[in-house]
Amino acid sequence: MTAMIELANAEKTFTMHLQGGVELPVVRGVSFHADPGECVVLSGPSGAGKSSILKMIFGNYRCDSGRIGIRHHGNIVDLATAEPRQVLSIRRSTIGYVSQFLRAVPRVATIDVVAEPLIVNGVAREEARERAGGLLRRLNIPERLWTLPPSTFSGGEQQRVNIARGFISDLPILLLDEPTASLDAANRAVVVELIAEKKTKGVAMVAIVHDDEIRHLIADRIVDVTSFAAAA
Amino acid sequence: MNAPTYNFAYLDEQTKRMIRRAILKAIAIPGYQVPFASREMPMPYGWGTGGVQVTAAILGPDDVLKVIDQGSDDTTNAISIRKFFGKTAGVATTTSTTDATVIQTRHRIPEASLHAGQVLVYQVPIPEPLRFLEPRETETRRMHALAEYGLMHVKLYEDIARFGHIATAYAYPVKVNARYVMDPSPTPKFDNPKMDNCAALQLFGAGREKRIYAIPPYTTVVSLDFEDHPFTRYRFNAPCALCGADDSYLDEIVTDDKGGRMFVCSDTDFCEQRQAAGHHGTESAAPHKEKAHV
Amino acid sequence: MSELSSLDNDQPLLVAEGLAKNYGRLAACRDVSFALYPGEVLAIVGESGSGKSTLLQLLSAQLAPSAGHVAYRMRDGVLRDLAELGEAERRFLFRTDWGFVHQDPAQGLRMGVSAGANVGERLMAVGWNHYGRIRDTASTWLERVEIDVGRIDDAPKTYSGGMRQRLQIARNLVTEPRLVFMDEPTGGLDVSVQARLLDLMRNLVSELGLAAIVVTHDLAVARLLSHRVMVMKGGRVIETGLTDQVLDDPREPYTQLLVSSILPP
Numbered sequence: 124m125t126a127m128i129e130l131a132n133a134e135k136t137f138t139m140h141l142q143g144g145v146e147l148p149v150v151r152g153v154s155f156h157a158d159p160g161e162c163v164v165l166s167g168p169s170g171a172g173k174s175s176i177l178k179m180i181f182g183n184y185r186c187d188s189g190r191i192g193i194r195h196h197g198n199i200v201d202l203a204t205a206e207p208r209q210v211l212s213i214r215r216s217t218i219g220y221v222s223q224f225l226r227a228v229p230r231v232a233t234i235d236v237v238a239e240p241l242i243v244n245g246v247a248r249e250e251a252r253e254r255a256g257g258l259l260r261r262l263n264i265p266e267r268l269w270t271l272p273p274s275t276f277s278g279g280e281q282q283r284v285n286i287a288r289g290f291i292s293d294l295p296i297l298l299l300d301e302p303t304a305s306l307d308a309a310n311r312a313v314v315v316e317l318i319a320e321k322k323t324k325g326v327a328m329v330a331i332v333h334d335d336e337i338r339h340l341i342a343d344r345i346v347d348v349t350s351f352a353a354a355a
Numbered sequence: 356m357n358a359p360t361y362n363f364a365y366l367d368e369q370t371k372r373m374i375r376r377a378i379l380k381a382i383a384i385p386g387y388q389v390p391f392a393s394r395e396m397p398m399p400y401g402w403g404t405g406g407v408q409v410t411a412a413i414l415g416p417d418d419v420l421k422v423i424d425q426g427s428d429d430t431t432n433a434i435s436i437r438k439f440f441g442k443t444a445g446v447a448t449t450t451s452t453t454d455a456t457v458i459q460t461r462h463r464i465p466e467a468s469l470h471a472g473q474v475l476v477y478q479v480p481i482p483e484p485l486r487f488l489e490p491r492e493t494e495t496r497r498m499h500a501l502a503e504y505g506l507m508h509v510k511l512y513e514d515i516a517r518f519g520h521i522a523t524a525y526a527y528p529v530k531v532n533a534r535y536v537m538d539p540s541p542t543p544k545f546d547n548p549k550m551d552n553c554a555a556l557q558l559f560g561a562g563r564e565k566r567i568y569a570i571p572p573y574t575t576v577v578s579l580d581f582e583d584h585p586f587t588r589y590r591f592n593a594p595c596a597l598c599g600a601d602d603s604y605l606d607e608i609v610t611d612d613k614g615g616r617m618f619v620c621s622d623t624d625f626c627e628q629r630q631a632a633g634h635h636g637t638e639s640a641a642p643h644k645e646k647a648h649v
Numbered sequence: 650m651s652e653l654s655s656l657d658n659d660q661p662l663l664v665a666e667g668l669a670k671n672y673g674r675l676a677a678c679r680d681v682s683f684a685l686y687p688g689e690v691l692a693i694v695g696e697s698g699s700g701k702s703t704l705l706q707l708l709s710a711q712l713a714p715s716a717g718h719v720a721y722r723m724r725d726g727v728l729r730d731l732a733e734l735g736e737a738e739r740r741f742l743f744r745t746d747w748g749f750v751h752q753d754p755a756q757g758l759r760m761g762v763s764a765g766a767n768v769g770e771r772l773m774a775v776g777w778n779h780y781g782r783i784r785d786t787a788s789t790w791l792e793r794v795e796i797d798v799g800r801i802d803d804a805p806k807t808y809s810g811g812m813r814q815r816l817q818i819a820r821n822l823v824t825e826p827r828l829v830f831m832d833e834p835t836g837g838l839d840v841s842v843q844a845r846l847l848d849l850m851r852n853l854v855s856e857l858g859l860a861a862i863v864v865t866h867d868l869a870v871a872r873l874l875s876h877r878v879m880v881m882k883g884g885r886v887i888e889t890g891l892t893d894q895v896l897d898d899p900r901e902p903y904t905q906l907l908v909s910s911i912l913p914p
Contacts, residue, residue, distance in 0.1 A: 140902030141909060182891060184898045207877050207891045208686060229844045243855075488759070501737045505744075505774025509759070512766045512773070515780050516802045581780040 125194065126156035127296050127327035128180060133189035133203065135175055149175045150351040153189065159295065159325040162318060162341050164332055167348035173331045176348065177298050180329060181220045182210040193217060193296070215243060218296045221289030223304060225273060225281045233276075233284055234259070234269040240292040251291075258287040261313055279305050290317050297321060299330040303337050315340050364411040364444040370394055374412035374567070378558060381569035386531030387499070388482050393565040403436060403461055404562030406478035410459045413474060413558070414440065419447045421455035426463040426604065426621030433461075450624050462525070464546040466603050466625040469555035471572065477540045479561035482568065484528045484538040504536045507579055515584055524589060530577045531570055544578065545588045545604045551576040593618040596638040598629035660722060662687045662828060662860050663708065667717035670703050677703040679884045681717070687827065690854055690861045692871035692892065694907070695881035701864045702832060704881065708862060709749060709830045710739055721828075744774050748821030748829035752836045754813035757820065758805045764791065764816055765801040771824045790819040794849060811842035815849065822853065829854075831863040835870055847873050868911055872896055880904045 133153040139145045150172040157163045165173040178184040179202075180191060186203035193200050195217045200209060214220075219240070231239075237255035242248060259269060262283040268276070273284045282305050289297065299318075303311045311334075318341045321328060332338045338345070362368065370392075377391035396404040414420065420440055424433040428450040436459060437448045449455050452465040459476040469475060485495040488506050498506065507528050514522045527544035531537050539550060540559060550557060550570060557570040570576060580586040594601045596617040603625060605618040617638055620626035661684035668681040678700040685691055693701045706712035708719055710731040719731045724746060731739065743749070751757040758767050768787040769777070777783050788798045794815040805813050814834065821829060834850065835843040851874055854861055863874055871878050871892055878895045880888040880903065888901045899905045 137898075138900070140905050178897070183893050185890070185894060185900070207894075208689070210891055210894075211876055230848050488762070497736075501740060503740065503744075503774060505770055505772075508773040508778070509762060509766045509770050512769055512780065512783065513763055516763050516765055516784075581783075582778050583781050 126158050126192070127194045128157040128329065129190075129192040129199070130154055130156070130176075130180070131190040131192070133176075133179060133191055134187050135172070135179060135184060136187055150348070153179075153351045155346045157296075157327040157329055159327050160322045161343045162322060162328040162330055163344045163346055164330050164338050164342035165348050166338070166345050167352075171348045171352055173348050174300060176351075177220075177300055177329060177331060181218060181298055182214065183220075217294055218298065219289050219292050219294040220298045221286055221300060221302050223282075223301045225285040225288075229274060230272055232270045233264070233273045236273055236284060237287045237291055240288060240294075244292065254291060255287065258291055259284070261317075262287055263310060263313075279307070279310075282306060283310060286314060286317070290321070293324075295326055297326055297328045299328060299332075301331055301333065303332060303334055311337060361443045363416070364414045364440060364446075365397075366394065366408065366411045370408075371412040374408055377567045378409065378412065378569060381558070381567050382556070382571050384535070385570055385574050386529075386535030386537040386568060388566040388568045390565055391567050393562045396562065397439075398435070400563040401480065402432060403459070403478035405560030405564075405567070406459045406461070406476050406562075407436060407439070407560075408562060409476045409558050409560035409567060410436075410440065410457060411444075413476075414444050414446060414457060416444070416446065418456045419449050419454055421449050421452065421458045421624075422460075423458065423463060423465070423622075423624075424461045426465075426606070427623045429623060451628075452622075452624050462541050462543075463604070463621060464542055464549045466600075466620070466622045467628075468549075469553060471554045473555035475553075475555050475557045477542075477557065477559045479538070479540040479559045479564070479566070481526075482538055482559065482561040482564050482566040484526075484536055499535060502534065504530075504579075507536050508581070511579060511581065511584075515581070521580065521584055521586070527586075528579050530579060532574050533577075536579070537568060537570075543589070543604055544586070545590055547576070547578045547586070548588065591618050594636060595620045595626060595629075596636040598626045598634045599636040600626070600629055600634070660687075660726075661685060661728075662689075662722050663862075664720045664728065665708060665717070666720075668704070668707050668714050668719065669716040670700075670707055670712065671715045676884045678707060678714075681707075681886055683879065683886075683889070685828075685860055685862065687860055688858045689877065690859075690863065690875040692875035692878045693862065693864045693881060694866065694868060694871050694878055696866055696907075699881040700884035701881045703884075705830055705832055705862065705864045709743075709747065710734070724827075744771055745824045746826050746828065748818075748826045750814075750817055750821055750829060750831040750834050752833035754805065754810070754817045757817040758813060760806045761804050763802045763804055764796065764808075767805060767816060767820050768823050771820065775824065786823065787819075790823050791816075793822075793853070794819045795845075809842075810838055811846060814838065814846055818850065818853070822857065822859075825857065827860060829859055829861045831861060831865075833865055833867075834863065835865070835867065843870075850874060868896060868907065880907065 130153050134151040135149040137147040137149060139147060153176055165176060167173055175184055179186050182202050191202040193202050193213055195213045234252055234255050237259060238251035241251035264280060264283055273281050286302055303314050374391055377389045381389045394408060396407055398404060422433045422437040424430040427433060440446055441448055452467040457474045461478045483495055485498060485506055488510055489495050511521050525543050526538055526541045527547055529537055529539055529547060552573055554572055556572050559568045578586040591605045595603060595605060597619050600620055603620045603622060606621040607616055607618055609616050663685040666682050668678060670678040681704055693704060695701045707714050720728045721731055722728045765784055765787040768790050769783040772783050788801060791798050791801060796812055796815055805816055835846055865871055875892045878892045879886045882903050888895055888904045896908055899908045
C-alpha cells in the first residue's frame with residue numbers, strides 16, 4: 124500500500140533574530156509515514172515538537188531540510204519545497220487540520236463555519252448545510268445555536284464546532300491536534316466514533332492526544348517524537 | 356459720426372484668420388472643442404464675446420445679419436450686437452430668420468427652419484458638458500479623446516433619481532456625428548431636435564473659455580437619454596397669446612402683481628410673421644417694433 | 650473536483666518582473682518579481698515608506714516603472730505588457746476588469762453624486778443605457794455590501810466612514826472585475842467597523858473568485874484576507890510565502906519584529 128504521508132529526515136530550527144539570533148532547534152530527522160485508513164498518534168512530553176511536526180505537515184511551519192511527501196491528486200508532492208499555490212491546493216482538497224482552537228471568523232453563523240470546507244470544494248450550499256447540521260447534532264450543539272457565530276460560545280462548544288468543521292470534508296488526510304481536549308466523556312466518545320468512520324473511508328490521520336484512554340482507542344501506530352528531539 | 360476707423364467687422368485680419376482656422380478645424384471634427392486665442396472685445400465676458408468673434412471672422416460685406424437673444428430680436432444684447440456690426444462692418448441687418456445669412460443667437464434656435472447657406476452662431480458660456488461632474492480640464496479632454504462618456508449619463512441618472520424624469524431643461528447634452536458629446540449652449544432642450552440634420556452650418560463660440568466648436572450642415576445630432584427614459588421636448592402647454600401658435604417655444608410673461616401671466620412665443624420674428632399672416636391669440640396688444648437700422 | 654476552484658488555474662493573471670522605481674537617487678522599489686493567479690489574494694505588508702504603495706501603483710499601471718515590467722492576462726486570455734497598452738485600453742481595464750479601493754473613500758467615490766449613480770457609473774461607462782436595469786443592479790450591490798437600499802439616492806457625503814468604504818467596494822465590483830487593488834482598505838476606520846468590512850471583503854472575494862492585491866500595514870488584515878504575503882522593507886521584498894507560514898513562522902529579522910509587535914488579541 125502507498126503511504127498518504129511520508130516524512131524523511133524532516134528538520135526544523137527556529138532562529139530568533141530578536142534574541143540576538145539564538146538558534147532554537149525543534150526537531151531533526153523526523154521520519155515516519157501514514158497509510159490510508161491509518162491513525163498515527165505522535166507521543167512524547169510537552170515541548171518535544173509534536174505540534175511543530177503537525178504544523179510542518181500542514182505547511183504552516185516551514186521545513187528547513189528533509190522531505191514531507193504528501194499524496195495529492197494521486198501524485199506525491201514534497202511539501203517542504205512546494206509553491207504556496209500548491210500548498211493551498213493541497214489544503215483545499217487533501218489535508219484537513221483540526222487545531223486546538225477555533226480561529227473564528229467574525230459574524231459568520233456556526234452552521235456556515237462548519238459547512239464552508241464543503242462549499243469551497245463545490246458542494247451545493249443546501250447539501251453542505253444539511254451535512255453540517257448532522258455533524259453539529261451528533262456533537263450535541265443545540266440547533267438554536269447554529270445561526271449564531273461561534274465566537275459567543277463556551278470553550279468546549281467552540282472546540283466541537285471546530286471538530287465538526289474539520290471532520291465534515293472528504294479530505295484523504297486529517298491532522299488532529301488534541302481533538303478531545305476540553306470535551307466531556309460523551310463528546311469524546313463521539314470524536315472516537317468519527318475517527319473510526321474516517322478510517323473505514325481510508326483517511327490517513329496523524330493525531331496528538333494526551334488522554335491515554337483515547338490514544339488506545341484511536342491509535343493504529345504510535346510514533347515516539349522523543350527520538351526526533353533536536354535539543355543540542 | 357466721428358467713430359475711429361475700425362477694420363472691417365472690428366477684428367484685425369490676422370485675428371480673423373486665426374479664428375477661421377479654428378472654425379475650419381471645428382467643422383472638420385464635428386463637436387470637438389477647438390481652442391483659440393480669444394480676444395478682448397469691447398463688451399464684457401458673458402455678453403457674447405465668443406459669438407461676436409466668430410461672427411466677425413465669417414462676416415462678409417454682402418451678408419445679412421440677424422441677432423437674437425433668447426429668441427428675441429429686440430432685447431438690449433441683441434440690439435447692441437446688431438448695431439455693433441452695423442457700425443463696424445456696415446452689413447445689412449434684419450430680424451427675419453429667412454432673410455438672414457448669418458444669425459448670431461443666445462439661448463435659442465429660431466422656429467423657422469434654417470436653409471442651406473445660412474450660418475447659426477451660438478454664444479456659449481461654458482462649452483464643457485462634463486465640467487460639473489469632472490472639474491479637471493486635463494481629465495475631461497482625455498475623456499473626450501477616448502470617448503468615455505459614462506459620466507454624462509451619471510448626470511441624467513441623477514435627474515431621474517431625484518425628479519423621476521430627466522429634469523435637465525436646457526444645455527441638454529448631445530452626441531454629434533456619433534462621436535463627441537457636446538454642450539449645445541443653454542438653449543432649451545425643446546430646440547435640440549432642430550440641430551439634427553440641420554441644413555445650416557452651426558458654429559459655437561465661447562469667448563471667456565476660448566473654445567470654438569461646430570456642427571457642419573446635415574450632421575447627426577442625438578440627445579443623450581436612457582432606453583426607458585427617452586429624450587422628450589418640453590414646452591408650456593398653451594398656445595401663444597399673441598399668434599396662437601401651439602408648436603413654438605413659449606416665454607412666460609408676468610403681467611401684473613396679482614398672478615396674471617401670459618405665454619408668448621420666445622421667437623419674436625416667428626410670432627410677428629404669424630400675426631402678419633392673420634393668426635391671432637387671445638391677447639391683441641401689438642408688440643413693440645424696433646426701428647430698422649439705417 | 651479541483652477544476653471547481655479558480656485557485657487551481659495554472660495561468661497567472663498578473664506577472665511582475667524585476668520591477669523597480671527610483672525617485673532620483675531614492676530607490677522606492679527594487680527588483681520585485683512575482684506572479685498572481687486568478688482567485689489569489691496577495692497582501693503586501695510593511696511599514697510606512699517601505700515602498701508598498703509605490704509597488705501598488707506600479708502594478709496597477711498608475712506609475713511607470715524605472716525598470717522591469719508588469720504583464721496582465723486580458724479577458725481574451727492573452728498576457729499583455731501593461732506599458733504597451735494604449736491609454737484607452739488601460740483606462741478601459743481600470744473601469745471593467747480591475748477595481749481600485751482607496752484608503753480614503755473620497756478618492757474613489759464621487760462624493761456629491763448619489764450612491765446609485767456611484768455604483769452605476771461603471772455600467773454606464775460600458776454602455777448600459779437602461780435606467781431601470783442600472784438602478785436594479787445598483788440596488789443589488791448595495792444590499793451585497795450591506796447598505797440600506799433606502800439610502801440609494803443619498804450622496805456618500807452623508808454616509809459614515811464604514812458605509813463609504815463599502816460603497817466604494819460596490820462601485821468597484823459592479824462590473825465583476827477579476828483583479829482588485831486595495832490600498833489600506835480598513836485604514837482610518839474604527840476597529841468594530843474594520844471587522845465588519847474585513848468579513849464582507851473576505852466573503853465577496855471568495856464568492857466572486859476575485860484576485861486581489863492588498864497593501865496594508867495591519868497584519869491582522871493580511872491574515873484574514875490573503876492567501877499569500879509579501880513583506881517589504883526599504884523598497885525590497887524581504888520575505889514572501891503563504892500568509893499563515895510567514896506570520897506563524899517568520900524567518901527574516903524584520904518580519905519577526907513585525908509579527909512580535911502585534912498585541913495579543
